[in-house]
Amino acid sequence: MAEAGLSIPEWMRKKPIDAGVSRNGRRRRTSVVERTISGLSEALRSSIFSERIAARPGLLQRIDPRIKILGFLTLLIAIGLIHSPFILLGLYAGTVLLAAMSRISPGYFVKRVWLFIPLFTGVIVLPSLFNIIRPGDPLVTLWDFGRDVHLGPWLLGDSLAVTRQGATGAVIFVLRVAASVSLAVLLTLSTRWPDLLKALRVFHVPRVFVLIISMTYRYIFLLLGLATDMFTARRSRLAGVSTPREDRRFVTGSMGALLGKSQALGEEVYAAMVSRGYSGEPRTLNRFSLAGRDLVFAACVAILAVAVIGGDRIIG
Amino acid sequence: MAENNQVGGPAIGEGNAVYEVSSVSYSYEETGALDDVTFEVKAGESLALLGANGSGKSTLLKMMNALIFPSSGSVRAFGEELSEESLQDEGFSLAFRRRVGFVFQNSDAQLFSPSVWEEIAFGPLHLELEPGEVEERVEATVHILGLEHLRDRPPFHLSSGEKKKVALASVLAISPEVLLLDEPTAGLDPKTAGFLARLTVQLAAAGKTVITATQDLALAKEVAGRAIVLGEDHRTAGDGPAARILGNRELLLSANLIHDHPHSHAGMEHYHPHSHLEEHHHGDEH
Amino acid sequence: MHIPDGYISPQTAGGLWALMVPVWYTAGYKAKRLLKARQAPLVAIGAAFTFVIMMFNIPVPGGTTGHAIGGTLVAVVLGPWTAVIALTVALVIQALFFGDGGLLALGANCLNIGFAMPVAGYYVYRVFSLGAAPGSARQWLAAGVGAYAGINVAAFLTAVQIGIQGDFFQTAAGAALYSPYGLSQAVPAMMAAHLTLVGFVEAAVTSLVVLYLQRTNPGLLLAAAESKKARAGGQRLKPLAIGLLLMIVFVPLGLLASAPAWGEWGPEEIREELGFIPEGMERFAGLWSGILPDYALPGDGGEPWAGVAAYVFSAILGLGIVSLLTYVIVRLTAGKDVRK
Numbered sequence: 003m004a005e006a007g008l009s010i011p012e013w014m015r016k017k018p019i020d021a022g023v024s025r026n027g028r029r030r031r032t033s034v035v036e037r038t039i040s041g042l043s044e045a046l047r048s049s050i051f052s053e054r055i056a057a058r059p060g061l062l063q064r065i066d067p068r069i070k071i072l073g074f075l076t077l078l079i080a081i082g083l084i085h086s087p088f089i090l091l092g093l094y095a096g097t098v099l100l101a102a103m104s105r106i107s108p109g110y111f112v113k114r115v116w117l118f119i120p121l122f123t124g125v126i127v128l129p130s131l132f133n134i135i136r137p138g139d140p141l142v143t144l145w146d147f148g149r150d151v152h153l154g155p156w157l158l159g160d161s162l163a164v165t166r167q168g169a170t171g172a173v174i175f176v177l178r179v180a181a182s183v184s185l186a187v188l189l190t191l192s193t194r195w196p197d198l199l200k201a202l203r204v205f206h207v208p209r210v211f212v213l214i215i216s217m218t219y220r221y222i223f224l225l226l227g228l229a230t231d232m233f234t235a236r237r238s239r240l241a242g243v244s245t246p247r248e249d250r251r252f253v254t255g256s257m258g259a260l261l262g263k264s265q266a267l268g269e270e271v272y273a274a275m276v277s278r279g280y281s282g283e284p285r286t287l288n289r290f291s292l293a294g295r296d297l298v299f300a301a302c303v304a305i306l307a308v309a310v311i312g313g314d315r316i317i318g
Numbered sequence: 319m320a321e322n323n324q325v326g327g328p329a330i331g332e333g334n335a336v337y338e339v340s341s342v343s344y345s346y347e348e349t350g351a352l353d354d355v356t357f358e359v360k361a362g363e364s365l366a367l368l369g370a371n372g373s374g375k376s377t378l379l380k381m382m383n384a385l386i387f388p389s390s391g392s393v394r395a396f397g398e399e400l401s402e403e404s405l406q407d408e409g410f411s412l413a414f415r416r417r418v419g420f421v422f423q424n425s426d427a428q429l430f431s432p433s434v435w436e437e438i439a440f441g442p443l444h445l446e447l448e449p450g451e452v453e454e455r456v457e458a459t460v461h462i463l464g465l466e467h468l469r470d471r472p473p474f475h476l477s478s479g480e481k482k483k484v485a486l487a488s489v490l491a492i493s494p495e496v497l498l499l500d501e502p503t504a505g506l507d508p509k510t511a512g513f514l515a516r517l518t519v520q521l522a523a524a525g526k527t528v529i530t531a532t533q534d535l536a537l538a539k540e541v542a543g544r545a546i547v548l549g550e551d552h553r554t555a556g557d558g559p560a561a562r563i564l565g566n567r568e569l570l571l572s573a574n575l576i577h578d579h580p581h582s583h584a585g586m587e588h589y590h591p592h593s594h595l596e597e598h599h600h601g602d603e604h
Numbered sequence: 605m606h607i608p609d610g611y612i613s614p615q616t617a618g619g620l621w622a623l624m625v626p627v628w629y630t631a632g633y634k635a636k637r638l639l640k641a642r643q644a645p646l647v648a649i650g651a652a653f654t655f656v657i658m659m660f661n662i663p664v665p666g667g668t669t670g671h672a673i674g675g676t677l678v679a680v681v682l683g684p685w686t687a688v689i690a691l692t693v694a695l696v697i698q699a700l701f702f703g704d705g706g707l708l709a710l711g712a713n714c715l716n717i718g719f720a721m722p723v724a725g726y727y728v729y730r731v732f733s734l735g736a737a738p739g740s741a742r743q744w745l746a747a748g749v750g751a752y753a754g755i756n757v758a759a760f761l762t763a764v765q766i767g768i769q770g771d772f773f774q775t776a777a778g779a780a781l782y783s784p785y786g787l788s789q790a791v792p793a794m795m796a797a798h799l800t801l802v803g804f805v806e807a808a809v810t811s812l813v814v815l816y817l818q819r820t821n822p823g824l825l826l827a828a829a830e831s832k833k834a835r836a837g838g839q840r841l842k843p844l845a846i847g848l849l850l851m852i853v854f855v856p857l858g859l860l861a862s863a864p865a866w867g868e869w870g871p872e873e874i875r876e877e878l879g880f881i882p883e884g885m886e887r888f889a890g891l892w893s894g895i896l897p898d899y900a901l902p903g904d905g906g907e908p909w910a911g912v913a914a915y916v917f918s919a920i921l922g923l924g925i926v927s928l929l930t931y932v933i934v935r936l937t938a939g940k941d942v943r944k
Binding site for chain 2: 050053057194195196199216217219220221223224267270271273274275276277278279280281284285286287
């Protein structure tokens with residue numbers, strides 16, 4: 003070893019203290035590091051999964067992405083304008099049907115939609131059921147105080163009750179959120195993202211913005227990989243004991259390191275673009291063409307939007 | 319070869335200078351400095367730029383691609399000096415970018431498009447080819463490199479070998495006369511590295527000028543007719559036929575391209591200066 | 605803080621979309637001038653960075669974790685206008701590809717997180733770091749203060765947008781159509797969380813990252829400072845002032861135009877609503893009455909436009925506070941710059 007000029011110190015030759023691999027029965031608290039790693043890899047996994055669904059030959063996958071975005075935005079606005087919970091429920095059911103017709107398993111679809119936004123909405127809407135939060139006609143009176151009760155400057159009223167308005171409002175709100183989120187998820191799952199990006203041009207999003215969005219999406223994955231490496235390296239060096247203070251230092255240190263790497267990468271990407279002729283003016287090839295089914299889809303969306311809004315006003 | 323006259327330099331044929339690098343120096347706060355480097359590259363030549371990490375070979379390639387410019391001295395391509403000012407000229411810049419292609423060492427920096435197809439189309443599109451021709455070229459390049467199964471994939475889900483192939487395809491679709499390759503085999507599995515080496519030989523045989531910056535002496539031996547060694551002092555340490563340079567053990571040792579180290583062959587460990595050349599072939603199949 | 609679809613009415617969402625157009629235009633123009641052709645990849649990777657750090661869990665005292673948004677951090681490194689673009693792009697990708705934040709609500713999210721947060725945060729940082737040497741303690745402290753201000757401004761705007769839903773969008777019978785909580789509930793709830801906890805997480809993260817950069821990569825912090833030096837002192841005020849002016853003009857206009865247009869508020873409904881709204885607001889106005897005694901506008905009679913007026917008033921008030929603060933801050937920085 004002398005020839006290589008490297009000598010291994012004595013302590014490095016010894017076995018680690020307590021080299022036996024044994025369990026001591028104590029559970030390690032999942033650390034921020036682990037939680038972040040699983041969050042990062044989840045994002046990667048779900049994007050690969052979406053990509054696969056978007057490649058399936060389903061109904062929505064075949065629709066021109068430009069028409070699909072316009073159609074879905076129309077439907078989102080329609081959903082936003084509906085007052086009737088029944089029509090909202092019908093529209094929600096419609097999205098599940100669309101998912102099934104687009105070869106997206108309804109079980110997966112419903113789960114993906116409800117976790118996490120509509121579920122979260124369901125929880126935060128709860129207080130508004132009660133008359134002390136939002137006034138209304140009592141539907142179920144839970145507790146009659148017998149007199150007006152004050153809490154500091156607030157007048158709570160003379161009873162605690164679930165109101166008719168509160169319940170209706172909660173149902174409308176949660177259904178509206180669920181139907182809206184379903185549409186957004188359907189759009190994402192059924193469209194390959196390069197197509198989704200190109201479709202943004204319909205909205206006169208400037209080319210350079212589309213370029214930036216596409217590059218951002220692409221480099222998110224590189225940075226996710228870099229971040230995962232940093233966190234994984236940290237985890238492998240940790241026996242599981244680290245104070246929140248150390249964790250904070252580590253996490254913010256990683257952010258700083260990542261920022262430095264991002265900046266250097268940005269310069270290099272720019273050089274690579276210039277090398278292939280980029281001069282600040284992005285160009286794209288448009289390979290979309292409208293087919294009959296796209297027009298049928300557009301017509302269906304328009305009719306549906308008018309029908310539900312009209313129907314809502316009649317019921318309403 | 320009518321295209322060659324666009325730049326206004328002399329007509330390029332076999333034997334004419336594509337690049338004239340004269341007393342180029344470059345200093346940068348970190349690595350990659352150059353000190354008084356001079357050489358010429360003739361059309362159709364296949365040149366290896368050899369040097370250890372930080373010897374400045376990447377910097378030199380970037381200069382030859384007009385991505386950075388020398389602090390002193392000059393780089394002339396096709397008879398025209400490369401400077402910020404000359405690259406501002408749209409006509410020159412377009413012609414230069416069409417004639418010189420650069421494959422970066424870091425494929426992740428080079429692959430920035432949403433899909434493989436668009437990645438390959440980026441160069442031809444931005445170099446103002448007709449849409450029909452862009453499609454033809456992309457399809458042809460995809461076919462040559464056997465990338466059909468990847469054409470709609472996003473580049474970030476590819477393996478590093480696939481990424482390198484796509485990066486090469488994105489440059490070949492431009493069909494440049496001069497190819498600058500920065501460490502093309504670094505980090506690749508032996509099979510892909512071998513594929514790249516063979517492809518480079520074929521491109522050189524087809525008349526392309528190929529300049530490869532590398533520390534992989536086996537690759538240099540396989541693809542280059544001539545080699546330039548950059549020393550650790552950032553100066554030219556040697557320049558000549560590849561066979562002669564690669565046979566000069568002292569030169570290679572001084573440039574830190576070969577080393578005295580223990581390593582194992584078929585389970586047998588031994589120590590001696592070695593160059594991964596005559597005595598042993600690691601990885602690269604012929 | 606990302607508003608999902610369904611939380612705000614299409615009318616509000618549309619108004620906020622319209623409002624972002626001049627902001628994006630200004631940001632695009634400013635960023636282009638500052639960064640030239642280099643902008644595309646740099647902004648893209650800045651946006652990717654923003655996206656990724658939003659996923660980092662930060663341990664918070666008390667045993668739970670939070671996450672930072674990094675709006676002020678990005679503004680400190682890239683400059684405020686480039687940050688507006690980078691954050692917008694990150695928000696678009698979150699909405700389109702990851703379902704984080706709604707599509708219709710994208711305009712609102714871009715206004716709060718993509719515009720108000722980095723711009724307010726950045727100028728507060730500028731005030732507090734004036735004359736501070738690069739690498740000094742005051743620089744990273746100022747970044748923290750800026751981040752705290754930035755995220756709270758964003759939270760306030762979000763709360764106002766959500767709060768007006770509960771107060772002004774309901775069925776004839778009084779059931780909420782969108783988010784059911786009024787201004788008097790949404791604003792205190794949101795601000796309580798952000799003033800006490802979330803704001804400090806954002807501040808700590810921003811400070812620590814700036815501290816890290818001071819030690820390891822000071823060039824990054826200098827880059828934004830240098831591009832700033834190139835600009836004349838007074839010039840800086842203009843786009844900001846114009847943007848805020850447009851906000852104040854367009855928000856109420858958009859609401860006035862869109863509310864009757866959608867046929868939501870026939871005179872009948874408004875009369876019914878008006879019997880209810882001021883009552884509800886009075887009831888919960890306790891907390892606010894000290895600060896804004898006339899908040900619940902009079903008009904519980906037949907004034908059909910009183911509801912709209914209250915709505916517009918609240919919007920102007922919210923935006924007014926923000927823009928006043930920003931204006932004062934910018935004024936202060938500009939003044940001191942001249943002396944320097």
